Amino acid sequence: MPALVELRKASAGYAGRAVLHDIDLTINAGERVAVMGRSGAGKSTLLNLIHARLADRVALIPQAAALVKTLSVFHNVYMGRLDRYPTWYNLRTLVWPTRRDVAEIEGTLELVGLADKLFEQAGTLSGGQQQRASVARALYNDRSIVIGDEPVSALDRLQGADILGKLCARNHTVIVAMHDISLALAHADRVVVMDEGRIVLDAPARSVAAADLVPYYGG
Amino acid sequence: MTDAMATRTLFLPKLGYRSVSGLFLLVATVALALSDLAVGALNPWAEMRRLIGGLIRPDLLSIEVMSVVWTVAFAVLGVAIGASVGFMLALVFARLRAVRLLCAFLRSVHELFWALLLIQVAGLSPTTGILAVAIPYSGIFAKVFAEMIEEADLSAERVLPAGTSTISRFAYARIPELAPQFWTYTLYRLECGMRSTLVLGFIGLPTIGFHLDSFFKQGHYREAAALLIAFYVLIGTRRLWARPATVPFLIVVSLLVLPEAIGGGSPLANLLRFVTHDIVPAPLRGADLLAFATWANAGAWLWPIITRQAVPGVIQTLVLSQVALVAMGLIALVLFPFICRRFAGRFGQPLGRIALVVARSTPEYMLVYVLIQLLGPSMLPAIIALSLHNGAIVGYLMGRHADVLDYRADAPRGLNLYCYETVPRLYGQFLAYALYRWEIILRESAIFGILGVTTLGYYIDAAISEFKLDVAVLLILVTALLSMAVDAFSRGLRRRLRIDTMPTRLSEAPSEARAGGLIGEGRVPCRA
Numbered sequence: 170m171p172a173l174v175e176l177r178k179a180s181a182g183y184a185g186r187a188v189l190h191d192i193d194l195t196i197n198a199g200e201r202v203a204v205m206g207r208s209g210a211g212k213s214t215l216l217n218l219i220h221a222r223l224a225d226r227v228a229l230i231p232q233a234a235a236l237v238k239t240l241s242v243f244h245n246v247y248m249g250r251l252d253r254y255p256t257w258y259n260l261r262t263l264v265w266p267t268r269r270d271v272a273e274i275e276g277t278l279e280l281v282g283l284a285d286k287l288f289e290q291a292g293t294l295s296g297g298q299q300q301r302a303s304v305a306r307a308l309y310n311d312r313s314i315v316i317g318d319e320p321v322s323a324l325d326r327l328q329g330a331d332i333l334g335k336l337c338a339r340n341h342t343v344i345v346a347m348h349d350i351s352l353a354l355a356h357a358d359r360v361v362v363m364d365e366g367r368i369v370l371d372a373p374a375r376s377v378a379a380a381d382l383v384p385y386y387g388g
Numbered sequence: 389m390t391d392a393m394a395t396r397t398l399f400l401p402k403l404g405y406r407s408v409s410g411l412f413l414l415v416a417t418v419a420l421a422l423s424d425l426a427v428g429a430l431n432p433w434a435e436m437r438r439l440i441g442g443l444i445r446p447d448l449l450s451i452e453v454m455s456v457v458w459t460v461a462f463a464v465l466g467v468a469i470g471a472s473v474g475f476m477l478a479l480v481f482a483r484l485r486a487v488r489l490l491c492a493f494l495r496s497v498h499e500l501f502w503a504l505l506l507i508q509v510a511g512l513s514p515t516t517g518i519l520a521v522a523i524p525y526s527g528i529f530a531k532v533f534a535e536m537i538e539e540a541d542l543s544a545e546r547v548l549p550a551g552t553s554t555i556s557r558f559a560y561a562r563i564p565e566l567a568p569q570f571w572t573y574t575l576y577r578l579e580c581g582m583r584s585t586l587v588l589g590f591i592g593l594p595t596i597g598f599h600l601d602s603f604f605k606q607g608h609y610r611e612a613a614a615l616l617i618a619f620y621v622l623i624g625t626r627r628l629w630a631r632p633a634t635v636p637f638l639i640v641v642s643l644l645v646l647p648e649a650i651g652g653g654s655p656l657a658n659l660l661r662f663v664t665h666d667i668v669p670a671p672l673r674g675a676d677l678l679a680f681a682t683w684a685n686a687g688a689w690l691w692p693i694i695t696r697q698a699v700p701g702v703i704q705t706l707v708l709s710q711v712a713l714v715a716m717g718l719i720a721l722v723l724f725p726f727i728c729r730r731f732a733g734r735f736g737q738p739l740g741r742i743a744l745v746v747a748r749s750t751p752e753y754m755l756v757y758v759l760i761q762l763l764g765p766s767m768l769p770a771i772i773a774l775s776l777h778n779g780a781i782v783g784y785l786m787g788r789h790a791d792v793l794d795y796r797a798d799a800p801r802g803l804n805l806y807c808y809e810t811v812p813r814l815y816g817q818f819l820a821y822a823l824y825r826w827e828i829i830l831r832e833s834a835i836f837g838i839l840g841v842t843t844l845g846y847y848i849d850a851a852i853s854e855f856k857l858d859v860a861v862l863l864i865l866v867t868a869l870l871s872m873a874v875d876a877f878s879r880g881l882r883r884r885l886r887i888d889t890m891p892t893r894l895s896e897a898p899s900e901a902r903a904g905g906l907i908g909e910g911r912v913p914c915r916a
Contacts, residue, residue: 225550235543239564248544248560252551259556303547310549 173198173314173342174222181218188214189366196344198313201337203357203374204346207386210363212346213318219344220316228310228340230317234299238292242283242302245291246274249310277309278302280335282328297323304332308339317345326352350379350386403884405815416714419707423771428764435762442609443616450611452599454647456618459595461642462514462588463581466521468639470581471574473522474529481534492875494527496868498835499584500753501845503591504852505861508666509658513649517593521584525577536569537562575630579623579749586619587753591838594647600754604761616750623749666857693859697851698866701837701844705870708767708843709826709833712774716829717822719779720786725806727787730795740787747780756836765840773836774829782821789814816887823882824892827875834867844870 172195179192189211196202196219204212213232220227228249236245244263247270251259262270271287278284281301286294291302300323307315315336321329329349333356337343347353353360353374360377362370362385369385370377429435480487503520510516545561589597596615603612630638665673671685725731726740752773759769790810799805811818837845844867851859882888 228549229547231543231547233543235547237544237561237564239568240560244560244564245544248548250549251553251556251560252549256553256555259553260559263559306547312549 171198172196174219176218179218181214187366189218192218192368194361194368194371196342198342200359201343201357202345202359202361203353204344204361204363205348205350205353205382205385206363206369210385211366212363214366215363216316216318216344216346223314223316226312226314228307228312228315230303230307230315230320230345232318232322234296234303236291236294236299236302236306238290240291241288242278242286242291242294242305243271243274243288245302246277246306246309249306249308274305274309277305280308281305281332297328300324301328301332304336308335311339313341315340315343315345317343319346319348321352322348330355350382354379403881405819405885408819408881408885412710412714412717416710419710423707423711423767425768425771426764426766427768428766429762432762432764438607439609439758439762443613445610446613446617447610448614448617451614451618454645455589455594455596455599455615456622457645458514458517458593458647459582459585459589459597459619460622460638461645462517462585462593462595463521463578464638464642465514465518465646466585467525467574467578467581468635469518469522470525471529471570471577473526475533475570477526477530478533478537481530482538487530491527491530492872493868495524495531496527496831496871496875497524497864498831498867499524500587500591500835500838501848501864501867503588503593504848505857505864507592508852508857509662510655511649511653511658512592512594513655514646515649515655517585517588517595520588521581525581529574529577532573533566533570536566536573540565571632575626575632578630579626582619582622583749583751587751590753590757597751597754601757604758620746620749662857667861669858669862670856693862697847697859698844698863700842701834701847701863702866702870704841704846705830705833705837705843705867708770708774708836708841709830709874711767712771712778712829712833713822713826715771715775716778716782716825717818719775720782720818720822721811723779723783724786724790725810727784728790728810730790730810731802731806741784744780744784744787748777748784750777752777752832753835753839756839756841760839767841770833770836770839770841770843774832778825778829782818782825785821786814786818789817816885817890819885820882820887820890820892823878823887826878827871830874831867831871834871 174194174196176192176194179189179194180187181189181192192215194215204215206212220229237248243266247262247266254262275284275287278287281304283298283301283305286298286302291299294302300320304317304320307317307320317336320336321332324332326349329352333345333352336345337356343357345357354377357374360370360372360374360382361368362382364385370381477487477491481491499520502523503516506516506519510519540562542561542565544565545557548557548561585593586596586600589595589599590601592598596619600612600615603609603615669686669689671682671689675682675685723740723744727737727744728740729737732740755773755777756769759772763769793810793813795805795809799809834844834848837843837847838849840846844863848860848863848867851857851863879888
């Protein structure tokens with residue numbers, strides 16, 4: 170299987186302070202990887218590192234929903250494909266979107282249960298709705314790889330499972346950081362656990378039991 | 389502590405809130421001793437009684453409607469041009485040093501000085517009124533818009549797919565994020581613009597100030613009061629009539645109602661004459677620039693201007709501004725509890741706020757003008773007007789900050805709370821506001837010379853009335869340099885005190901919604 174990313178003895182940090190140490194990680198196309206660990210373990214930094222390697226092939230779901238709060242949900246989702254249309258078309262869409270685009274984005278929003286919010290301002294949505302809009306933007310972006318930094322953290326478990334299922338169905342490779350152990354084991358086929366900037370466990374999901382992961386959450 | 393810091397402390401007292409405040413107090417005390425505070429009027433109280441009598445019985449039928457309309461029209465067009473030019477400059481503001489310098493210069497010259505120069509080119513025309521606002525405001529808008537662009541939330545921009553074009557990036561991730569702030573700020577500036585255009589009437593443009601000038605001179609206080617009330621109503625209702633949706637309408641109507649120019653001849657010929665003759669130093673006009681004698685003459689021309697006008701003018705301007713700055717600080721510290729829920733109570737707070745809003749909506753220039761009529765020409769009217777106007781603004785902002793402070797449950801009350809909790813916790817923010825307004829006070833101090841206080845404006849006005857435009861331009865440049873120097877010094881001081889990242893614009897004041905009180909909109913001050 171072709172390797173998408175290969176990290177060898179990689180480290181990373183901010184302002185001279187190392188956050189990641191000795192990272193050895195290979196991710197192949199088609200894998201569904203759950204990156205786990207407690208807050209501050211280095212999950213986001215690892216995702217940023219992977220994202221930097223794959224930038225133009227990735228649909229990103231950042232930790233904060235990162236929506237433009239003054240634009241409609243429609244426009245926020247449309248932003249996932251700004252690079253695929255000419256600039257004049259993008260400007261036209263700001264003022265007067267085509268029926269085809271509206272229909273397509275409405276379809277995408279249906280997947281995350283937000284179709285009724287199509288032309289509402291993103292800033293008026295609740296935290297969970299904003300997160301779903303952010304997921305919709307990544308789905309509409311339609312790249313083969315999706316990287317999500319806790320993409321379902323603001324949703325309940327049922328909604329979270331649903332959204333993760335859609336991401337896995339639409340994207341070839343899925344790399345997500347998450348907290349919920351049972352959600353991760355249900356949707357990922359590989360689990361990478363981090364602690365204090367190091368990878369402490371990297372195993373197929375089916376070989377890992379929920380109880381194995383609990384210690385890493387300081388529980 | 390490093391060696392460098394240790395040696396520095398040997399020579400200078402450590403810069404802290406206390407030492408800086410002490411230094412400013414000391415300088416202001418010395419300045420106060422140097423300033424002329426005489427009350428020259430024979431019987432100020434009788435005149436004051438007549439003024440107050442007029443103010444409580446305004447003659448609303450006497451209002452010159454067109455002067456009110458033109459005050460608004462000049463402000464609308466001036467602010468519209470200023471905001472548009474400022475927006476374009478803001479896009480390159482961070483990248484081009486030349487643009488930053490140009491903007492600093494444009495805003496360091498007061499609207500009234502721009503107007504006095506523009507009158508030479510375009511006469512008493514709408515062009516003069518509009519450009520006098522548009523030119524300095526472009527510099528202000530450029531700086532404030534650039535700051536907003538820098539501080540904007542760009543998280544959405546980072547998520548955009550790689551390969552998105554610059555324009556699409558700007559249109560989707562930046563403009564929508566910034567447009568509401570830009571609009572709020574621009575519409576608030578309209579309020580400042582109207583104050584500016586009102587004041588332009590005092591030098592002859594057909595705005596409210598023109599009629600106020602003659603009413604005050606003749607002692608027609610009832611008529612003056614009516615005009616002032618009309619002005620306060622305009623400012624007070626601005627939110628109702630100046631909205632993004634009404635702006636195109638306001639601009640079109642403003643263009644349609646503009647008055648005709650009075651006198652002046654061809655502006656183009658005037659501009660040519662102005663640039664190639666009027667503002668060229670007299671000894672250099674048509675002279676042989678390679679001859680030694682020319683430059684000797686220029687030196688002989690320059691020296692008395694420097695020693696008899698620029699230096700005394702700079703000293704008096706600084707004296708006035710330092711006294712006014714400290715007086716502003718004291719007034720703000722005394723006033724802010726009156727708009728603070730904890731001190732003024734639920735009922736006192738709105739009243740305090742109305743008083744402060746009226747105090748800061750009154751154009752300082754007009755206040756000085758009226759006070760000079762009452763008290764006679766000295767520095768006293770200028771000190772009172774400057775400290776009241778700016779003290780009201782800083783007091784308002786401090787009150788907003790005080791309302792969102794988190795006090796512990798068993799915090800003391802009243803004066804104890806004020807002295808032990810509120811003021812100590814807000815003092816850094818207070819210094820940030822005060823130092824920020826220093827340059828604004830200085831610019832205004834220079835301007836009040838036109839009214840007879842012997843600051844730089846006095847000499848500039850005198851030079852213009854003698855048609856010595858070369859001297860006037862030279863002195864205006866001196867004023868601009870002084871104001872830029874104070875701005876730079878204030879910025880440096882704020883950095884040293886580590887208060888340079890604190891909010892200084894009214895738009896950044898904490899909103900009460902967060903404090904759980906009444907929902908109030910952030911208000912933006914004039915001069916950024």
